[in-house]
Amino acid sequence: MTVTESPAENRTAPAVAPSASFRALSTAMFKGFIRDKATLFFTFLFPLMFLVIFGLIFADAGESKPKIGVVGEGPVITALDRSGVAELERLDSPAEAERQVREGDLPAYVTQNGDTVTLRYAASDQNQAGTVLGLVNGIVSQANVAATGQPPTFTLNAAQVEDESLEAIQYMAPGFLSWAVAIAAVFGAALTFVNWRKKQVLRRLRLAPVRPVTVLTSRVVVSLGVAVLQFGVFLGVALLPMFGLQLTGQWWLAIPLLVLGTLAFFSIGMLVGAFCKTEEAASGVANLITLPMAFLSGAFFPTESMPGWLQDVSWVLPMRHLNEGMLDVMVRGQGVEALLVPALVLIGFTAVVGLVAAKIFRWED
Amino acid sequence: MGIGPALAVSGLYKRYGDLVAVDGVSFEVSEGEFFGILGPNGAGKTTTLEIAEGLREPDAGSVRLLGEAPWPRNLALLPRIGVQLQASAFFERLTAREQLETFGALYGVGSARVGEMLELVGLSDKASTPEAKLSGGQRQRLSIACALVHDPDVVFLDEPTAALDPQARRNLWDVLREVQARGKTIVYTTHYLDEAEVLCDRVAIMDHGRILALDAPARLVRDLDAATRVILERGVLPAEQARVLPGADSVTEDEQSLTISTRTAAPLLSALAERGTLGGLQVRTATLEDVFLDLTGREYRA
Numbered sequence: 001m002t003v004t005e006s007p008a009e010n011r012t013a014p015a016v017a018p019s020a021s022f023r024a025l026s027t028a029m030f031k032g033f034i035r036d037k038a039t040l041f042f043t044f045l046f047p048l049m050f051l052v053i054f055g056l057i058f059a060d061a062g063e064s065k066p067k068i069g070v071v072g073e074g075p076v077i078t079a080l081d082r083s084g085v086a087e088l089e090r091l092d093s094p095a096e097a098e099r100q101v102r103e104g105d106l107p108a109y110v111t112q113n114g115d116t117v118t119l120r121y122a123a124s125d126q127n128q129a130g131t132v133l134g135l136v137n138g139i140v141s142q143a144n145v146a147a148t149g150q151p152p153t154f155t156l157n158a159a160q161v162e163d164e165s166l167e168a169i170q171y172m173a174p175g176f177l178s179w180a181v182a183i184a185a186v187f188g189a190a191l192t193f194v195n196w197r198k199k200q201v202l203r204r205l206r207l208a209p210v211r212p213v214t215v216l217t218s219r220v221v222v223s224l225g226v227a228v229l230q231f232g233v234f235l236g237v238a239l240l241p242m243f244g245l246q247l248t249g250q251w252w253l254a255i256p257l258l259v260l261g262t263l264a265f266f267s268i269g270m271l272v273g274a275f276c277k278t279e280e281a282a283s284g285v286a287n288l289i290t291l292p293m294a295f296l297s298g299a300f301f302p303t304e305s306m307p308g309w310l311q312d313v314s315w316v317l318p319m320r321h322l323n324e325g326m327l328d329v330m331v332r333g334q335g336v337e338a339l340l341v342p343a344l345v346l347i348g349f350t351a352v353v354g355l356v357a358a359k360i361f362r363w364e365d
Numbered sequence: 366m367g368i369g370p371a372l373a374v375s376g377l378y379k380r381y382g383d384l385v386a387v388d389g390v391s392f393e394v395s396e397g398e399f400f401g402i403l404g405p406n407g408a409g410k411t412t413t414l415e416i417a418e419g420l421r422e423p424d425a426g427s428v429r430l431l432g433e434a435p436w437p438r439n440l441a442l443l444p445r446i447g448v449q450l451q452a453s454a455f456f457e458r459l460t461a462r463e464q465l466e467t468f469g470a471l472y473g474v475g476s477a478r479v480g481e482m483l484e485l486v487g488l489s490d491k492a493s494t495p496e497a498k499l500s501g502g503q504r505q506r507l508s509i510a511c512a513l514v515h516d517p518d519v520v521f522l523d524e525p526t527a528a529l530d531p532q533a534r535r536n537l538w539d540v541l542r543e544v545q546a547r548g549k550t551i552v553y554t555t556h557y558l559d560e561a562e563v564l565c566d567r568v569a570i571m572d573h574g575r576i577l578a579l580d581a582p583a584r585l586v587r588d589l590d591a592a593t594r595v596i597l598e599r600g601v602l603p604a605e606q607a608r609v610l611p612g613a614d615s616v617t618e619d620e621q622s623l624t625i626s627t628r629t630a631a632p633l634l635s636a637l638a639e640r641g642t643l644g645g646l647q648v649r650t651a652t653l654e655d656v657f658l659d660l661t662g663r664e665y666r667a
């Protein structure tokens with residue numbers, strides 16, 4: 001006789017693949033993110049607004065070539081034209097040119113009559129006058145040397161340190177992008193944790209068979225996705241002809257940098273979220289951290305204008321390293337070696353702050 | 366399974382600062398039982414329930430839930446229990462359906478089940494409404510659906526009927542009875558004594574962190590040995606005549622009514638019938654409310 005044992009009831013709960021929980025949670029959080037207009041504004045439009053405003057203000061700050069009026073023709077005028085250092089405006093008569101200079105429409109004009117080159121300038125704008133005087137003087141000297149048929153004894157080889165086309169946008173796009181990514185990560189993490197604690201979502205998740213690391217990584221992934229979206233949107237706008245961003249060589253190296261930056265700032269957000277009880281407090285603290293940091297890290301203005309000691313201090317800030325790395329790979333034409341220091345700093349920062357945040361993490365108030 | 370009760374708590378003790386929220390609570394709930402915890406605000410119901418679920422650590426005492434300790438967080442136990450918290454917990458800006466899908470996915474439950482659950486709690490037409498735009502009662506029903514979505518063996522519900530209209534309350538009763546009929550264990554809290562009488566196999570009456578009485582509702586009422594009250598409209602019968610009726614123990618009168626207490630209702634009622642004073646007559650036997658009044662000396666006000 002055989003005894004068939006029928007299991008009374010299969011009591012073992014179906015094992016839930018962590019990937020399924022992970023997918024469900026990140027989907028839920030991503031939907032929550034894109035349905036929140038205020039967050040969308042502060043993540044994309046707000047930093048972009050800064051970029052556009054500053055971009056327009058400094059639109060031609062980089063190409064401030066002096067304008068010079070010219071009357072007549074001659075080797076010096078031709079050389080001046082070819083040098084491209086000044087913008088020439090052809091005028092019909094010296095009298096007309098004289099009038100424009102007097103009225104301040106032009107800083108100076110040049111006429112060539114045989115071997116005599118005449119430069120008349122308005123002393124009212126000392127700066128411009130100096131520049132023009134130097135320029136024309138240089139051209140005349142070169143023409144003189146050329147006329148002797150001898151090779152020049154001394155040659156001056158001068159070139160700008162930055163990319164030839166370095167304009168304000170070149171500096172601002174990586175800076176504002178670093179800042180935008182940083183605030184999105186800090187606010188995203190801080191507000192999510194505060195809100196979940198307040199609305200008891202964390203307690204509810206604690207009662208579901210999901211591991212804390214799954215919950216955490218699903219939120220991190222949303223922040224990473226947001227950072228990549230920000231990168232795309234920023235480049236899309238900054239590359240428009242009216243802003244004229246010019247990327248160099250391996251600009252896409254900015255993406256691994258953004259990922260590490262997001263992790264570092266996410267960990268700051270976790271820390272803020274662990275401390276603060278309300279969303280208002282959390283966004284206040286997050287602002288208090290990110291805004292001064294952005295100024296000190298040169299995300300808005302070059303750090304060169306800061307006192308030396310402050311520049312030194314700024315290297316303890318993760319945003320400084322993020323910003324510097326972004327500039328290196330996006331507009332300074334540097335390669336993967338430029339990632340080393342920022343990457344190490346950001347990873348170390350994430351590890352330390354993340355650990356502290358995990359230590360003081362609370363499921364409920 | 367049959368090894369011991371579904372839930373056994375003993376000597377639970379929990380204090381918050383100077384306040385003792387739970388003061389030596391012990392009870393057992395057998396498998397398939399519908400167990401109710403009743404008591405006024407601040408009695409310690411939620412605290413007791415949350416300790417049983419493994420959401421809080423008791424200062425003293427022990428909990429066995431399906432034979433295991435729920436604290437510290439016991440991942441193996443979690444798929445087998447379903448919890449509706451007193452304050453509903455939802456993800457931000459998701460629709461009713463998405464909330465259920467997300468919670469369901471955490472338990473490996475597919476989306477076919479989600480539709481069933483929405484149907485079950487009568488929210489099918491609200492499936493694509495954002496949670497924040499649901500009414501209080503609808504949100505409550507969604508929260509209950511989220512607790513039941515993975516078909517747990519033990520269901521904890523903290524005041525599930527609190528915000529519901531009478532119709533939704535009846536519907537939920539049916540849902541819960543059906544859950545029980547499938548062999549599941551239900552532990553729930555309520556302020557509605559009448560509801561507990563209808564639904565629960567046994568109830569624990571709590572006040573000030575202690576269990577005052579624990580039994581089947583009918584037994585509690587019977588043990589009370591309380592008088593039956595016969596209520597008449599005022600003016601139908603003068604009080605002095607009522608006092609001399611057979612079986613009348615005491616008579617009280619207020620603006621609207623005249624109440625006769627009796628332990629032998631039959632002769633009293635026939636005497637009233639003879640006098641033709643049955644119009645508008647009500648008979649009230651003792652309820653859990655009377656049990657509560659008897660136990661605490663206070664009128665029950667939820």
Ligand SMILES: Nc1ncnc2c1ncn2[C@@H]1O[C@H](COP(=O)(O)OP(=O)(O)OP(=O)(O)O)[C@@H](O)[C@H]1O
Nearest residue numbers: 381384386404405406407408409410411412413451
């Ligand atoms: N987290 C907490 N911190 C401090 N005190 C608490 C906390 N939770 C509950 N209490 C206190 O413990 C006591 C019991 O609270 P509990 O929530 O268990 O009551 P309850 O019976 O569920 O009441 P209600 O019917 O209002 O839901 C109350 O006096 C409450 O103020």
Ligand SMILES: [Mg+2]
Nearest residue numbers: 410411412451
């Ligand atoms: Mg409660």
